[in-house]
Amino acid sequence: MRYRPTPLFANAVFVFSVALLVAVGVWYLVAGGTPPLSASLHLTQADWQRVDAPGFSAPPSTLDSKALPDTWQRVVLPLALPILPMDVRPQADAAGPIRTTWVKLSTQGQPLPSGPLALYGIRVKTGGTIAVYANGRLVHRAQQQGQLWNSLFTPLWVVLDKSTGDAPLSEILIRVEHSPSSRVALSSLWLGPAEALRGRYYVRQWLQRELPATLNAAFLVVGLFALLVWFKRRHEMAYLLFFNLAAVSFVGHLHYYADLPITQGWFAWLTANALFWLVMVLHLFLCQLHGRALIGLTRAVVGTTGVISVLTLPVLGVLPVFPSTSLLVPLVYAIVVLMAATICLVGGIYAWRRSREGRLLAIGLGVCTLLGVPDWLLHNDVISPEGWFLGAYTNAVTFGMFGLLMYRRYVNAIGEVEQLNAGLAQRLQAREAELELSHQQLREAQVRQTISDERQRLMQDMHDGLGSSLISAIRSVEHGGVSELKVSQILKDCLDDLKLTIDSMEPVEADLLLLLATLRFRLEPRLEGTGIALLWEVQELPTLAWLDPSSALHILRIVQESIANILRHTRATEIRVSTALEADGVRVCIEDNGQGFDVDKALGTATGRGLHNQQRRAQAVDGTVTWLSEPAGTQFTLWLPLKRGALAT
Amino acid sequence: MQTLHTAPEPLPIHVVIVEDDLGFRDALSQIVQTVPDMRLAGMASTRAEGLALLQGPPADVLLVDLGLPDGSGIDVIRAAALQWPSCSIMVSTNFGDETHVMRSIEAGAAGYLLKDSSPAKMIDEIRSLANGGSPISPIIARQVLAHFRQAAAGKAGTQESTADPATQQSVLSAREKEVLNFITKGFSTPEIAKLMQLSHFTVRSFVRRIYSKLKVTSKAEAIYEAKTLGLLAD
Numbered sequence: 001m002r003y004r005p006t007p008l009f010a011n012a013v014f015v016f017s018v019a020l021l022v023a024v025g026v027w028y029l030v031a032g033g034t035p036p037l038s039a040s041l042h043l044t045q046a047d048w049q050r051v052d053a054p055g056f057s058a059p060p061s062t063l064d065s066k067a068l069p070d071t072w073q074r075v076v077l078p079l080a081l082p083i084l085p086m087d088v089r090p091q092a093d094a095a096g097p098i099r100t101t102w103v104k105l106s107t108q109g110q111p112l113p114s115g116p117l118a119l120y121g122i123r124v125k126t127g128g129t130i131a132v133y134a135n136g137r138l139v140h141r142a143q144q145q146g147q148l149w150n151s152l153f154t155p156l157w158v159v160l161d162k163s164t165g166d167a168p169l170s171e172i173l174i175r176v177e178h179s180p181s182s183r184v185a186l187s188s189l190w191l192g193p194a195e196a197l198r199g200r201y202y203v204r205q206w207l208q209r210e211l212p213a214t215l216n217a218a219f220l221v222v223g224l225f226a227l228l229v230w231f232k233r234r235h236e237m238a239y240l241l242f243f244n245l246a247a248v249s250f251v252g253h254l255h256y257y258a259d260l261p262i263t264q265g266w267f268a269w270l271t272a273n274a275l276f277w278l279v280m281v282l283h284l285f286l287c288q289l290h291g292r293a294l295i296g297l298t299r300a301v302v303g304t305t306g307v308i309s310v311l312t313l314p315v316l317g318v319l320p321v322f323p324s325t326s327l328l329v330p331l332v333y334a335i336v337v338l339m340a341a342t343i344c345l346v347g348g349i350y351a352w353r354r355s356r357e358g359r360l361l362a363i364g365l366g367v368c369t370l371l372g373v374p375d376w377l378l379h380n381d382v383i384s385p386e387g388w389f390l391g392a393y394t395n396a397v398t399f400g401m402f403g404l405l406m407y408r409r410y411v412n413a414i415g416e417v418e419q420l421n422a423g424l425a426q427r428l429q430a431r432e433a434e435l436e437l438s439h440q441q442l443r444e445a446q447v448r449q450t451i452s453d454e455r456q457r458l459m460q461d462m463h464d465g466l467g468s469s470l471i472s473a474i475r476s477v478e479h480g481g482v483s484e485l486k487v488s489q490i491l492k493d494c495l496d497d498l499k500l501t502i503d504s505m506e507p508v509e510a511d512l513l514l515l516l517a518t519l520r521f522r523l524e525p526r527l528e529g530t531g532i533a534l535l536w537e538v539q540e541l542p543t544l545a546w547l548d549p550s551s552a553l554h555i556l557r558i559v560q561e562s563i564a565n566i567l568r569h570t571r572a573t574e575i576r577v578s579t580a581l582e583a584d585g586v587r588v589c590i591e592d593n594g595q596g597f598d599v600d601k602a603l604g605t606a607t608g609r610g611l612h613n614q615q616r617r618a619q620a621v622d623g624t625v626t627w628l629s630e631p632a633g634t635q636f637t638l639w640l641p642l643k644r645g646a647l648a649t
Numbered sequence: 650m651q652t653l654h655t656a657p658e659p660l661p662i663h664v665v666i667v668e669d670d671l672g673f674r675d676a677l678s679q680i681v682q683t684v685p686d687m688r689l690a691g692m693a694s695t696r697a698e699g700l701a702l703l704q705g706p707p708a709d710v711l712l713v714d715l716g717l718p719d720g721s722g723i724d725v726i727r728a729a730a731l732q733w734p735s736c737s738i739m740v741s742t743n744f745g746d747e748t749h750v751m752r753s754i755e756a757g758a759a760g761y762l763l764k765d766s767s768p769a770k771m772i773d774e775i776r777s778l779a780n781g782g783s784p785i786s787p788i789i790a791r792q793v794l795a796h797f798r799q800a801a802a803g804k805a806g807t808q809e810s811t812a813d814p815a816t817q818q819s820v821l822s823a824r825e826k827e828v829l830n831f832i833t834k835g836f837s838t839p840e841i842a843k844l845m846q847l848s849h850f851t852v853r854s855f856v857r858r859i860y861s862k863l864k865v866t867s868k869a870e871a872i873y874e875a876k877t878l879g880l881l882a883d
Binding site: 492495503507513514518520521524525536 | 744746747765766767770786787788791792832833834835836837840
């Protein structure tokens, strides 16, 4: 028996576990900022201008905004600046002209909270360097080597030192360097006590970067698990595909977390193409699930993926690749979104009726495609730069989806095993019942056979013995001339016959002596009054295993006939019954002191029928009978084997 | 033997017959009435009548047939063993077969009468029974031996105290076993008496004692079985 906890206990464990997680989450969020958000300042008004320069330059440590050209334009944050064409061709020279965009935020006249301040912004989007000045002093630098892979997903967080502040903070200046072809965008900014803003910063950071990173790692681990399963079960391609999916997905999403500058073309190539591969693998997976090859679509998908993968190879340089994202990003992402949407639709249609898992996968792919849309929109400044890059979560969706598939398979497998075991037990039970039934039938058949044999034996006996005696008695009475004494004698013989039959069925337990004793007990009343003395000189005999009721009756009849013959035909005064044990048999001797008879002659005539009967019966039990007759008496001997071939047990 | 003649006429043996075979009943009652030392004290032809007779004064010998029209003669034997403890009960049977006789003895009978016996033999048997003797056949002797062997084997596991009177009562003595063994080998009562140097009568009284032990052990076994089956409290 397996231990089963009560439902109450199970529920308690469940509630406790969930409560534990919720409590930790709440503690983490609440511990960040106790001061209310209203204590901080939301900066949405700004001025901007741009200055073109021949190349990148390090930001000076102090800078007066009044030293800049006075071409400020008033804007409202969040701000996404359009790409303005330049006189110089963008990609002709990587170190070519650089545009510097300035954004100035004034806090003059605004009520500033006391104590150390922090500056928080959701995103600064630029292909180049970022520098932040407070009251003209450099307080923050980022992306000195150019854009980092995770820049777009990393919020701006600057703690302003108190030492700045003999004078209260009046101006924040942001200097952004970038190539003229790359887009620049800035979210609205918050200024306030670090404790008040840290919560927002952490939540943004966690949801946009850390949570997807964790899920990505988890996906890879589960992928490795699938790989191990595939090692053991090579014929199940799905596990290998799953590992492949996890690997590609991991690589494809690495750019959301990699804190490295975008300089290496190979990594860009991997990042961009991993998405195509991901979509392709999902397509193959879907085909496996709904069981249709969809050759045309498969060719198109594989072909597109292959062509794009080759064309974007950094060594070939046919298509512009990272770090020049300007052309590639909108195009490539548009193609991949289109491809994913097609596969999702077609796969969904085919899987809808055939495979629940396929349906699930198609839905997941659809969700992933939708999640990719905001990324594309953000990259192309179609929506506010304060939005979320949800593409980071496609991994989570894929992971969740496949996790669900695996969960379903696992639970189903357990169910199947249990069902199989139950079925096995049931089959075993059925077999046992069948076996029991056949045994019972066999036993019944044996019993029937025994009864049939016994019936046949009794029928034969009644027919030969009691039946014929009664018939002769009836005939004698009908013909008349028979004394009542004679009739009584005949009937008594009949009764004796019957008694022998009954005695043959008594449990003699293979004891020949007991059988003879029973016969004597029966015959004693008949001898009484005849004046004949019975000398009982028996010896202990071994048990005869073959002595069944049928053999017992034969022996009883042989001995009875022998004594009856003495009573009928001789004038003996003494009968001596003795037994003796021999090498392979036992001997029963019945001697009388009568006048004797010619054995050969008696056997030759019809009157010797009794003797023939004795011979026949002796043969039936593999024994022999012999007569040794002299004028002074007759010795009758019954020899019986100790063991009988067929019946020896 | 001398004393018997000088003593006043011994009390006659009162015989009660419970038998539904009218021919045999009439023959038997006539036989009983012809001998001077016997009195026919009552007759019944059903189980109910037989049980009713037991309310009256006890007889010396009760002859019961097993196959009564309204039930088994075993019930009558059992009731008689309780209500007429001094009475010798005899079951009348066609064949003296083991099954019927053993059941009767276990119920309290002390002997059996073969229905095809000669009148002289019947008188002898009744007289012998009234005097405390009992008849036995080889097959029954073997069954009795087997019964006590089994009982002894069963007891050996539970308790060894032979000092216990109840145990002693349910164990055959060496002489009793010897008698039974001779009978299973086919020796007659006179032959056994000679072989064991006993009187003819003693051998038959041995058999009576054996029968009463059989009855006791059967009862003990029934109680033991009932206890193990939980029908009786310990």
